[in-house]
Amino acid sequence: MKFRSFLFGTGLTAACLSYAAPALAQSTGTQVFEDPMTLEAVVVQGSATEASNVALEEAAKARASITAAYLETQQPGQTVFESLNLLPGVTFSNNDAYGSSGGDLNIRGFDGSRISATFDGIPLNDTGNYALYTNQMLDPELITRATVNFGATDVDSPTASATGGTVNYVTKSPEDEMSVSSVFSIGADDDYRRYFVRLDSGEIGPYGTTAYATYSNTSYNYFIEGKSKIDKEQFNAQIFQPIGQNGDYVRLMGHYNKNRNNFTYFYTVSRDEFDDGFKDTIDQYSLNYAINPSDTGNIRMQGKFTLSPKLVLTVDPSVQYVRANGGGSTVLDEDQAWFGGELVDLNGNGILGDQDIRVYSPSNTNTIRYALVSSLIYNMNDDHRFRVAYTFDQGRHRQTGDFSPLDTDGSPLNVFGGVDDYGPAFYFADGSKLQKRDRLSVARLNQLSLEYRGDFMDDKLGLTLGLRLPYFERELDQRCYARKGNGSSTQYCTQETPIPVLDGTGQPTGFVRFPSSATQEYAPPFKADVNYDDVLPNIGLTYRPNDAHQFFASFAETLSAPRTDDLYSGILVSQLDQAQPENSKAYDLGYRYRGDRVTASATVWYNQFSNRIERAADPNDPSVFLSRNVGDVDLQGFEATFGVELMEGLSFFSSAAFTDSEVKSTGKELVKTPDMTLAARLDYEIGAYEFGLQGRYVGDRWSDDNNTSAAPSYTVFNFDAAYDLGNIWESAKTAKVRLNVQNLFDENYLNVISGSNSYYYGAPRTVTMSLETKF
Numbered sequence: 001m002k003f004r005s006f007l008f009g010t011g012l013t014a015a016c017l018s019y020a021a022p023a024l025a026q027s028t029g030t031q032v033f034e035d036p037m038t039l040e041a042v043v044v045q046g047s048a049t050e051a052s053n054v055a056l057e058e059a060a061k062a063r064a065s066i067t068a069a070y071l072e073t074q075q076p077g078q079t080v081f082e083s084l085n086l087l088p089g090v091t092f093s094n095n096d097a098y099g100s101s102g103g104d105l106n107i108r109g110f111d112g113s114r115i116s117a118t119f120d121g122i123p124l125n126d127t128g129n130y131a132l133y134t135n136q137m138l139d140p141e142l143i144t145r146a147t148v149n150f151g152a153t154d155v156d157s158p159t160a161s162a163t164g165g166t167v168n169y170v171t172k173s174p175e176d177e178m179s180v181s182s183v184f185s186i187g188a189d190d191d192y193r194r195y196f197v198r199l200d201s202g203e204i205g206p207y208g209t210t211a212y213a214t215y216s217n218t219s220y221n222y223f224i225e226g227k228s229k230i231d232k233e234q235f236n237a238q239i240f241q242p243i244g245q246n247g248d249y250v251r252l253m254g255h256y257n258k259n260r261n262n263f264t265y266f267y268t269v270s271r272d273e274f275d276d277g278f279k280d281t282i283d284q285y286s287l288n289y290a291i292n293p294s295d296t297g298n299i300r301m302q303g304k305f306t307l308s309p310k311l312v313l314t315v316d317p318s319v320q321y322v323r324a325n326g327g328g329s330t331v332l333d334e335d336q337a338w339f340g341g342e343l344v345d346l347n348g349n350g351i352l353g354d355q356d357i358r359v360y361s362p363s364n365t366n367t368i369r370y371a372l373v374s375s376l377i378y379n380m381n382d383d384h385r386f387r388v389a390y391t392f393d394q395g396r397h398r399q400t401g402d403f404s405p406l407d408t409d410g411s412p413l414n415v416f417g418g419v420d421d422y423g424p425a426f427y428f429a430d431g432s433k434l435q436k437r438d439r440l441s442v443a444r445l446n447q448l449s450l451e452y453r454g455d456f457m458d459d460k461l462g463l464t465l466g467l468r469l470p471y472f473e474r475e476l477d478q479r480c481y482a483r484k485g486n487g488s489s490t491q492y493c494t495q496e497t498p499i500p501v502l503d504g505t506g507q508p509t510g511f512v513r514f515p516s517s518a519t520q521e522y523a524p525p526f527k528a529d530v531n532y533d534d535v536l537p538n539i540g541l542t543y544r545p546n547d548a549h550q551f552f553a554s555f556a557e558t559l560s561a562p563r564t565d566d567l568y569s570g571i572l573v574s575q576l577d578q579a580q581p582e583n584s585k586a587y588d589l590g591y592r593y594r595g596d597r598v599t600a601s602a603t604v605w606y607n608q609f610s611n612r613i614e615r616a617a618d619p620n621d622p623s624v625f626l627s628r629n630v631g632d633v634d635l636q637g638f639e640a641t642f643g644v645e646l647m648e649g650l651s652f653f654s655s656a657a658f659t660d661s662e663v664k665s666t667g668k669e670l671v672k673t674p675d676m677t678l679a680a681r682l683d684y685e686i687g688a689y690e691f692g693l694q695g696r697y698v699g700d701r702w703s704d705d706n707n708t709s710a711a712p713s714y715t716v717f718n719f720d721a722a723y724d725l726g727n728i729w730e731s732a733k734t735a736k737v738r739l740n741v742q743n744l745f746d747e748n749y750l751n752v753i754s755g756s757n758s759y760y761y762g763a764p765r766t767v768t769m770s771l772e773t774k775f
Contacts, residue, residue, distance in 0.1 A: 027121035028302045028314040029375025030154045033387050033451065034059070060464050060540025061554045062150040062588050062603050062639070064088070068172065071140045073683075073692050073720045075740045076185040076770050077194045077218050077232075080146050080169050081105055081134045085696050086679045087148055088603075088639035088655035092134070093752040097742050097766035098192060100218055100232045101261050101292070102135045104752045108150060108607065109635045109661050109673040110164025114560060114582075116157050118168040120253065121373050122300050122318040123158045127395030127443040128365070128564040130161035133324070136257050136296050137169075139216050139234055141183060141196055144172045150639070151586040151605055152538055152556035155449045155466035156389035158373050160532070163558040163584040163609065171253060174210035174240050178202035179733065181774035188767040192220035213237045223763050228262040246306040256297040260415065262290060288406075291362075293415035294324035312377040320369040320395075325362035325416060330403065330436070332357055337516030340495025344426055344434060348405065359426075360404045360412040361436055364419045369395035383456070389449040394442065397564065401437030401491070428495060435480075437491045441564050442475040464540035464554075471533040472561045476568070476576075481522035484511055484570040491568075492522055510572045526573040532561040532581050550592045558584050566613060584609045600642040609633040612663075614671060614705065630705060632664040654680030668707045672753050674699035688724035693717065704756035711759055714749035718742050734774040742766040 064087045066080075074083050079099035081092045089108050095101040105112035112132035117124040125132055146169035153162050183196040196216040203210055214236045222228030238253045300318035307313055333355045334346050343352040346359055371393040378386045402425050404417035418425025418433065426434035447470040454463045480493035498512035501521055511521040538556035560582040567579055590603035612633045637660060643653040657677045661670040669675075681694035695717040700710045718741065725735035743765045752760035 027118075027154065027156055027158075027373045027375070028304055028316050029156055029373065029377065029387065029389055032304055032312055032314055033375065033377055033385065033453070058462075058542065058544070058550060058592075060462060060542045060552050061152050061556075062590060062605065063147060064150075064641075065145050065147040067145045068143060071143055071146075072772075073690075073722075073738075074140065075099070075742060075766075075768060076140070076183050076196070076738075077216065078140060079103065079134045079137050080140055080143055081137070081167070083140070084146060084148060084167070086655065086681060086694065088641060088679075089150055089637065089657035089659070089677065090148060091674055091677055091698055093760075094763070095135075095752060095760055096220075096222055096230075097190075097763035098187075098194075098218070098220055098230075099137075100135045100220075100230050100259065101222065101228075102133065104672070105132060105134065105167075106672055106674075107148065107165055107167075108605065108637060108657075109633075109659055109670050111672065113161060113563075114164040116153055116159035116162035116166040118158070118166065119255075119298075120171050120300055120302060121158070121168065121316045122298060122320065122371055123369075123393055125159065125161055126322075126365075126397075127367055127369060127393075128397045128399065128441055130560070130563055133294065133296075135232075135259060135261070135292075136294055138171065138255065139196060139214065139236065141181075141198065141216075142172050142214060142236055143169050145170050150603075151588050151607065152554060153468075153558060155387070155451045155468055155538065156373055156375060156391055156447075157468075158371055158391045158393045158445065158447070160393075160443070160445050160470055160472040160559065160561045161563075163560045163582055164607075165586075171236075171238065173251070174212045174238055175200045176203055176210060179774055181734075181772075183770055183772050185768050185770040187220065188769075190220045190223055190766070192766075192768060194218040194220075208242045209239065211237070211239045222262065223766070229260075230262070231260045233258050244306070248304050248306050249302075251302040253300050253302075254298070255300075257294070259292065259294045261292040261294075288410040288412075291327040291412070291415055292325070293327075294322070296324070297321045310379045312375075312379070314375045314377070316371075316373040318369075318371045320367070320371075322365065322367040322369075323416065325364045328361050328363065329358050329406070330361040332359055332403075338492065338494040338496055338514065339428075339434075340497070342428055342495055344428070346405070346426065358406060358410075360406050360417050361401060362404075362412075362415075362417045363437055364400050364402065364416060366398045366420070367395050369393070383459075384454045385452070387449075387451040389447075389451070391445065391447040391449065393445040397441040397443060399437055399439050399441070399564075400433075401435045401493070403434045403436070432495075435493050438479040438493055439491070439564075439568060440477040440479070442473075443564075444473045444475075446471045460544050462540075462542035462544075464538075466538040466540075468536040468538070469533070470536065470559060471531065473529065473531045474561070474564070474567065476526070476528045476530065476564075478523075478525050478527070478568050481512065481524060482568055482570040484521040484523055490570075498522070498524070510574065523570050523572050528573050528576055530562075530567065530576050530579075532559070534559045534581075534583075548594055550594075552588070552590050552592070554586075554588045556586045558586065563613075580611050582609070582611050582613065597645045598643065600640070602638070602640045604638050605636065607635040609635060630663050630665065633670060634662045634664065635670075636660050649685040651683050652680070654678065663705070666705070668705060669702055671702045671705065674701050674713070688727065690720075690722040690724075692720040701753060703753045703758065709757045711750040711753055714747055714762070716742075716747050716749070716762070717744040719744050729773075732773050732775055734772065736772045738770040738772060740768045740770070 066083055082094050084090045085092050091106040094103040113130035117132050149166040151165050153166050179200045181198045185194040198214040201211045216234045218232040220230055235256045241250045298320040303315045305313045334353050346357040373391050375387050375389040400419050402418035404423050414423025416422040449468050451466040480491040483490050496514045500508045501511040503509050536557045540554040542552045544550045562579040585608045587606045592601040610632050612630050614630050637658050639657045641655050645651045661673055676699040679696040684691045697715045699713045703709045720740045722736045722738040729735040746765040749762040750759040751762035
C-alpha cells in the first residue's frame with residue numbers, strides 16, 4: 001500500500017483515550033526541562049473514570065504513553081513492551097504469552113536495535129549490537145509510565161544507535177505510608193506460577209526519607225508442552241530523599257534480574273504449509289542445550305538540585321552488569337582439522353580420536369557499563385529556557401564462545417559453559433581455550449547537547465531548537481579469524497597455521513586460508529580504534545489557537561554507529577572505514593483535538609534512511625546474525641488516535657497506523673514491517689466490577705528482502721476482568737481478584753520473524769487468575 005493510497009483512510013483511523021498527566025521523558029533533565037512548559041502526555045489509561053480530566057500531548061513531537069492504571073489490567077509479569085501494542089505504529093511480537101522469553105519490537109519500520117530503550121533514563125540497548133532483550137525488563141507493578149517518542153530522540157538521549165525514536169519507562173516512587181502489597185498469579189495452562197511482593201517503609205526519620213524493596217518469581221513452560229521451561233526472579237529496591245523546598249531530590253535504585261530459559265527455535269515454513277495446519281505439524285526441537293540464561297543488574301541514581309532561582313542541575317549516573325548467552329551446541333571430532341593436529345579428549349573417556357561428539361557451545365557476552373546523563377538548565381523567564389546536557393556511556397563488552405561438555409542427559413553442566421570458570425572447559429596444550437569466538441570491545445559515547453524552548457504569542461506558539469553532538473568510539477580486539485564474505489560475525493578460532501592468500505600479481509591480499517578449508521578465506525585477528533561523530537539538529541514547532549486545538553511539526557536527524565558484528569564480519573583492519581553509520585532524517589506533522597469527552601489526533605510522518613543494514617538469524621545458529629546492506633530506504637506513514645468517554649464508567653479508545661516503506665535500490669518493502677496496524681480497547685466499570693476487552697490487527701509482514709515470503713496478517717483479542725474484594729476483606733487497603741485471557745479466540749498465527757520463511761509461532765489462548773492485595 002503506497003502512502004498516497006491510504007491518506008483517504010483518515011476517517012477509518014481510531015483512537016486513544018488521553019488524560020492529563022505530566023510528561024515523563026527519559027532523563028531527569030528532560031523531565032525537569034519540559035515540566036514547567038506544562039507538557040502533558042497522551043496517556044492510555046485503564047478507564048476514563050480514573051482520570052480527572054482529558055488532555056492531549058502538547059510536545060512538538062509525536063509521543064504517547066501508557067500508565068500504571070493500564071498496566072494493572074494486563075497479564076501479571078508481562079513485559080512492558082507487549083503493553084505498548086495499544087499505541088499507534090508500535091508492533092511488539094511476543095515469544096510467549098507471559099513475556100519472559102523475549103520478543104521483537106518494531107516502530108514505524110524501525111526494529112528494537114534502532115530504538116533507544118531506557119529505564120529511568122539509563123540505556124538498555126546492548127552496547128555491542130544494540131539488541132533489546134525484552135524478557136529482562138522491570139516488573140510491571142513498579143512502572144508508573146512507559147513513553148514512546150515515535151520519530152525522534154530527546155536531545156540528551158544516551159544513544160549512538162537510535163534512528164527510530166525512543167522507549168522509556170519510569171519507576172514508581174516509594175509510598176509515604178508503610179504497606180505490604182502482593183500479586184499472586186496462577187495459570188490454567190503451561191504450569192504458570194508467579195508471585196510479586198513489595199514492602200514499603202513509609203516515611204523514615206525527620207527528613208521524609210522513603211524506601212521500598214520488592215521480589216518476584218515467575219515460572220512456566222513454553223506453550224509447546226514439555227519442550228521449554230522458564231524461570232525468572234527479580235529484586236528491586238529504591239530509596240527516595242527529598243531535599244529542601246524546591247522540589248529537589250535524590251533517588252537511589254537497584255535492580256537485579258535472573259532468567260533461566262529454554263527457548264524454542266524458529267520454524268521454517270511456507271505460507272501454504274501454514275495455511276494447511278502448521279500448528280499441528282511443527283517439529284519438536286530438543287531444548288536441553290537451547291537455553292537462554294541471563295543475569296542482569298544495575299544501580300542507578302536520579303538527582304535534581306536547584307543551584308539558584310534560575311539554575312537547575314540534574315544528574316543520572318548508573319552502572320550495569322550483564323552476563324548472558326543464547327545456548328547452542330556443536331558436533332566435533334576429537335581430531336578436528338582446525339585443532340591444528342592436536343587431539344582433544346572431548347568426551348572424557350581417555351581415548352583420543354573419537355568422532356561426532358556433541359558439546360555445549362554458547363555465545364557468551366559479559367558487559368560492564370557506566371553511564372551519566374546530566375543537564376544544566378537556565379530559566380531566563382517563564383517563556384524562555386536553555387539547557388546544556390552532557391551524556392557519557394561506556395560499556396566493556398566481552399564476547400566468547402567457550403566449548404564445554406554436556407551432561408549424560410544432554411544438558412550443560414553449567415548454563416554459562418566454560419567461560420570464566422563457571423563450568424568445565426576444553427584446553428589445548430598451550431593453555432588456550434577451545435572456542436568458537438573470542439573478542440573484546442569497548443564502546444564509548446561522549447555527547448554534548450544544547451536545547452532552547454520558547455513560548456510566543458501569549459503561549460500560542462511554541463518553539464524548540466536542539467542540537468546533539470555525539471562522539472562515539474569503539475575499541476576493537478578481534479582475537480580469532482573471521483570468515484570473509486558471508487555477512488556474519490562467525491569466527492574461526494584455530495590452532496592451524498594460516499596460509500596467506502595472494503592476488504593475481506602474487507602479492508598478499510591480507511586474507512588467509514587454512515589446510516582444513518582450502519577455498520574459504522579469513523580475515524586475521526586485529527586491534528583497532530574507530531570513531532563516529534555528527535552534528536544532529538532537531539526542531540519542533542507547536543501552535544495552539546485555543547485550548548481545544550493544537551498543531552505541531554518536528555524535524556530531527558539521527559545517527560546509528562556500526563555495530564560490533566558489522567566491524568568483525570570478515571573484513572581487514574584496513575577496511576573498517578567501509579562500515580558506515582546509518583543515518584536518518586525524520587519529519588512529523590500533526591494535529592490534536594481535546595474536547596470534554598472526545599479526544600483525537602492525526603500525524604503524517606516521513607523518514608529518509610541511508611545505509612540501512614538488515615539482519616536475520618543464521619539458520620544454523622540462531623545466536624549468530626547475518627548482515628546485509630540494503631542501502632537507502634524511504635519510510636512514510638499516517639497515525640491517528642480517537643477516544644471517547646461514552647458514559648460514566650464506559651470508555652473506548654483505539655489507534656491506527658499505516659506504514660509504507662521502499663528500499664530504493666530494489667523498489668521492495670522492508671522486512672518485518674506491517675503496512676497497517678489497528679488496536680482498540682473497551683473498558684467498563686460498574687460497582688466492584690471492572691471489564692476490559694482489547695484487540696489488535698497486524699498486517700502482512702515480509703520475511704525476506706525480495707518480498708516473496710510473508711507472515712500473514714492476524715487479529716488477536718485479550719479479555720480482562722476484576723472484582724474488588726473490599727467489602728469482603730475489610731482489613732486490606734486494597735484487594736482484587738483478576739482474570740486475564742490472552743488470545744481469547746485462540747487465533748492461529750505466526751508471530752516473530754527470524755528470517756526468510758522462519759518464524760516463531762504465536763501463543764494460543766492463555767488464561768490466568770490473580771489475587772492482588774495491599775495491607
